[in-house]
Amino acid sequence: xxxxxxxxxxxxxxxxxxxxxxxxxxxxxxxxxxxxxxxxxxxxxxxxxxxxxxxxxxxxxxxxxxxxxxxxxxxxxxxxxxxxxxxxxxxxxxxxxxxxxx
Amino acid sequence: xxxxxxxxxxxxxxxxxxxxxxxxxxxxxxxxxxxxxxxxxxxxxxxxxxxxxxxxxxxxxxxxxxxxxxxxxxxxxxxxxxxxxxxxxxxxxxxxxxxxxxxxxxxxxxxxxxxxxxxxxxxxxxxxxxxxxxxxxxxxxxxxxxxxxxxxxxxxxxxxxxxxxxxxxxxxxxxxxxxxxxxxxxxxxxxxxxxxxxxxxxxxxxxxxxxxxxxxxxxxxxxxxxxxxxxxxxxxxxxxxxxxxxxxxxxxxxxxxxxxxxxxxxxxxxxxxxxxxxxxxxxxxxxxxxxxxxxxxxxxxxxxxxxxxxxxxxxxxxxxxxxxxxxxxxxxxxxxxxxxxxxxxxxxxxxxxxxxxxxxxxxxxxxxxxxxxxxxxxxxxxxxxxxxxxxxxxxxxxxxxxxxxxxxxxxxxxxxxxxxxxxxxxxxxxxxxxxxxxxxxxxxxxxxxxxxxxxxxxxxxxxxx
Numbered sequence: 262x263x264x265x266x267x268x269x270x271x272x273x274x275x276x277x278x279x280x281x282x283x284x285x286x287x288x289x290x291x292x293x294x295x296x297x298x299x300x301x302x303x304x305x306x307x308x309x310x311x312x313x314x315x316x317x318x319x320x321x322x323x324x325x326x327x328x329x330x331x332x333x334x335x336x337x338x339x340x341x342x343x344x345x346x347x348x349x350x351x352x353x354x355x356x357x358x359x360x361x362x363x
Numbered sequence: 364x365x366x367x368x369x370x371x372x373x374x375x376x377x378x379x380x381x382x383x384x385x386x387x388x389x390x391x392x393x394x395x396x397x398x399x400x401x402x403x404x405x406x407x408x409x410x411x412x413x414x415x416x417x418x419x420x421x422x423x424x425x426x427x428x429x430x431x432x433x434x435x436x437x438x439x440x441x442x443x444x445x446x447x448x449x450x451x452x453x454x455x456x457x458x459x460x461x462x463x464x465x466x467x468x469x470x471x472x473x474x475x476x477x478x479x480x481x482x483x484x485x486x487x488x489x490x491x492x493x494x495x496x497x498x499x500x501x502x503x504x505x506x507x508x509x510x511x512x513x514x515x516x517x518x519x520x521x522x523x524x525x526x527x528x529x530x531x532x533x534x535x536x537x538x539x540x541x542x543x544x545x546x547x548x549x550x551x552x553x554x555x556x557x558x559x560x561x562x563x564x565x566x567x568x569x570x571x572x573x574x575x576x577x578x579x580x581x582x583x584x585x586x587x588x589x590x591x592x593x594x595x596x597x598x599x600x601x602x603x604x605x606x607x608x609x610x611x612x613x614x615x616x617x618x619x620x621x622x623x624x625x626x627x628x629x630x631x632x633x634x635x636x637x638x639x640x641x642x643x644x645x646x647x648x649x650x651x652x653x654x655x656x657x658x659x660x661x662x663x664x665x666x667x668x669x670x671x672x673x674x675x676x677x678x679x680x681x682x683x684x685x686x687x688x689x690x691x692x693x694x695x696x697x698x699x700x701x702x703x704x705x706x707x708x709x710x711x712x713x714x715x716x717x718x719x720x721x722x723x724x725x726x727x728x729x730x731x732x733x734x735x736x737x738x739x740x741x742x743x744x745x746x747x748x749x750x751x752x753x754x755x756x757x758x759x760x761x762x763x764x765x766x767x768x769x770x771x772x773x774x775x776x777x778x779x780x781x782x783x784x785x786x787x788x789x790x791x792x793x794x795x796x797x798x799x800x801x802x803x804x805x806x807x808x809x810x811x812x813x814x815x816x817x818x819x820x821x822x823x824x825x826x827x828x
Contacts, residue, residue: 271704274704274707274708274711275704277707277711278677278681278703278704278707279681279684279692280692280693280695280700280703280704281692281693282700286697286700289697290700290701290704293701293762293763294701294704294705294708296762296763297669297705297762297763297766298705298708298718300666300669300763300766301666301669301670301718301722303662303663303666304663304666304667304721304722304725306663307660307663307725307728309721309724309725309727309728312724312727312728313724313727314720314723314724314726314727315723315724315726315727315730316573316723317573317603318559318560318573318730318778318779318804319559319560319603319605319779321560321602321603321605324602324603325602326599334600336466336467340466340467341466342687343464343466344463344464344466344687344688344689345686345687345688347686353686353687354686355686
């Protein structure tokens, strides 16, 4: 059965993804995303009951470096904060997420 | 100055003192300037390049071993604007990063610079590398140098155009599902998508981490190999890297080349098929064995890809919140929003099993089929894309139609194998067309060997628009 995303589906996905959409964008995305999702229906033709999922192709496991500070490869505080103008006492200023009442 | 087409041509000219490095750069920046309408660059690094050239000219003048110690001495390179370059703006072609100046460099850029290469600019691409035509850039579309009404292919659009139009000799790009091979194919140049785990992704803006590979666009296969020898290998920073270079496998003189029948059954343009057939003819004349093989699940590779990739995109682009660098999330363009939401959908409760988990299982099926086929084949041959270069704006309003451009690219990325795109002809409208050769994992050497053999007998890769 073809999937048709509703306006509230699209708004819920946008909220989950922390995106704000204009009304026009909601309408466009509703049909475009539904189209693409319906394209995925063809995958149902493939039987995958006994197949293990693959998330990576190298087969490498537990690649770790020594737990030691290497000053060659760490950024100075100045460099690390150079991308933002909203810096206070060498830290990033973020938007308030908890109100006083909480 | 005669614009060199390969690194060895450049080095011969430098050894013969036909021009100095500064003189060489004058030529390149004049070309970059007169080709601004192609919109290949987001940032041109003129001052930076002349400063580098000054230092390297001293090496060239005073060090008798200059070319041995700096195998890319003076080679003008253009980095796709996904690669971080310390102190030089890196945008990922998105408004989100329009003012971002990184505090460190990508491994690939560092290695190329250490080998003597000179950065001339950062190339345009689809924003966040999301696209197949180069039209998703927040800095405007790049144009195909063979015909400016056509797309150059994407997402490494500016990289392919820079090499094709002789604005740089080498341009590193990234390939998550054809983003190096597609534009190389549409612009008539050579593009390498290396094995996943061969070249470091460190310092490159992440798109889909289990699929992203760092390759490059050059004119010749010989140059592609030259660059790969420098960029490949562990750097202690990307944990997916494998040190494969010690294993010295010889390359058979006569190769067995398989053609997956699923790649020719699906609506392939007549002229694309013609290019494939002419390559088959060349292979047979050169004594290689060509046979049909089957990868049944490859028909579903693109569907699986368009679930896995947006899922990883939605996670990777989660970090852009305007706090540490860049603008807030309202600066994302439409395509990024589409992919973030598609990925969020595929990963959301109630849909995860039907979409994301299913796609990962299809990926396993495809890997098994590819391994099986390689028991009796050295290489696979296929078209790069089912269609020829298309006109600008033709597909922008229909994302699904655009996504279908990638159907022949997905297999290499989902399975991790390398693929080399080679130009091998022109259409009746004088647009480039080519093929892709896929190898075994870490079997780049075989790809290079066959590619060099082909290019030693043909000159498609040396044609300029």
